[in-house]
Amino acid sequence: xxxxxxxxKTLNIPLIQGGMGIGVSLGNLAGHVMKEGxxxxxxxxxxxxxxxxxxxxxxxxxIRAMKNEILKARSISNGNGLLGVxxxxxxxxxxxxxxxISEMDIDVIISGAGLPLELPTLSQNPDILLAxxxxxxxxxxxxxKRWLSRANRLPDLIIIEGPLAGGHLGFSWDQLNNQxxxxxxxxxxxxxxxxxxxxxxxxxxxxxGIYTKEDIEMFLNLGADGVQMATRFITTFECDxxxxxxxxxxxxxxxxxxxxxxxxxxxxxxIDNKLVTTLMNQxxxxxxxxxxxxxxxxxxxxxxxxxxxxxxxxxxxxxxxLVFTGVNGYRNKSIIHVSELIDELFPERKNHV
Numbered sequence: 001x002x003x004x005x006x007x008x009k010t011l012n013i014p015l016i017q018g019g020m021g022i023g024v025s026l027g028n029l030a031g032h033v034m035k036e037g038x039x040x041x042x043x044x045x046x047x048x049x050x051x052x053x054x055x056x057x058x059x060x061x062x063i064r065a066m067k068n069e070i071l072k073a074r075s076i077s078n079g080n081g082l083l084g085v086x087x088x089x090x091x092x093x094x095x096x097x098x099x100x101i102s103e104m105d106i107d108v109i110i111s112g113a114g115l116p117l118e119l120p121t122l123s124q125n126p127d128i129l130l131a132x133x134x135x136x137x138x139x140x141x142x143x144x145k146r147w148l149s150r151a152n153r154l155p156d157l158i159i160i161e162g163p164l165a166g167g168h169l170g171f172s173w174d175q176l177n178n179q180x181x182x183x184x185x186x187x188x189x190x191x192x193x194x195x196x197x198x199x200x201x202x203x204x205x206x207x208x209g210i211y212t213k214e215d216i217e218m219f220l221n222l223g224a225d226g227v228q229m230a231t232r233f234i235t236t237f238e239c240d241x242x243x244x245x246x247x248x249x250x251x252x253x254x255x256x257x258x259x260x261x262x263x264x265x266x267x268x269x270x271i272d273n274k275l276v277t278t279l280m281n282q283x284x285x286x287x288x289x290x291x292x293x294x295x296x297x298x299x300x301x302x303x304x305x306x307x308x309x310x311x312x313x314x315x316x317x318x319x320x321x322l323v324f325t326g327v328n329g330y331r332n333k334s335i336i337h338v339s340e341l342i343d344e345l346f347p348e349r350k351n352h353v
Contacts, residue, residue: 002014011038011082012349013346017033017039018228018230018231019084019085019230021043022049024043025040025041026043027070028076032236032337035078035081035338036339038082040077041084045091049314063097074105088111088113089116092292092293095122099122106128108129110131117146117147120147131159132155135161141198144198158202159207160184162207164328172267173259185219192204203226205228207229211331235335249271257271260276261303264296270324275309285309288305309321309322310324
């Protein structure tokens, strides 16, 4: 098990804990992943949802909460691991958040749900690594050439998110419904070939459907530098979500995992519940308050408010909430500690302590 050097930063195990919002991966989960030597990630999707002024002062509440969650993660980690923030391109005020986060005590900004073409001009802190999430070699080449032409900068690492991931997916409805999407293995092969052809030096991590240590070993043997995993961390004691949110995974069956549309236009995977059934019947859920969270969401026409749906879920109101999951979410059948999970995924790490 080799350490990964990314510029001047060292990752002791080749693992990124994926960012999960709203409120699923905050400082507690990220800090405990860091403590074990991984890259812990706080989601920038409405981290201030519990702040007293969240509805009236959303941007400031989110920035304030993010600073507090970063302090929490750093305190828990005891100086181990790396700390990242996941920021969606589809978020309203993306530029405001990117600039603010760049001034915080973090190691990495991870950005997906759209191509983060302008991220290097928004985040000019040389101490922070930039990691775009892409779903194809074509998207990667477009992004890298844009970064080189506008900022003379390569991504510090790339995360390939395949079609089996949770949250917002970079694949079309037709691809997902007809299972005509490319496999993560084939996307990785294409990306590594493009990197080699262009003589770029970019570490590559893969995400989406990775569940076991055998999955990790397979992708490392295929040439990936590491993996990103999110869904498996939900059923840990340290995950920041309500216990009922975690139990939704423990009780789920494979047939309970369905596709749902986001107001942003992106498809995603979620655990079936009353909300998902309503949306699948093409019924709308009235928006009581607009948080201006996603573009191009229009509160007059959107089928539901994703911020409200995700907040309801993370607080434990599962029927009324949106529970995003990766394809293997139904396999989470017990709640364990982060340290136990990482021991399971990297049993050889005990020989390196």
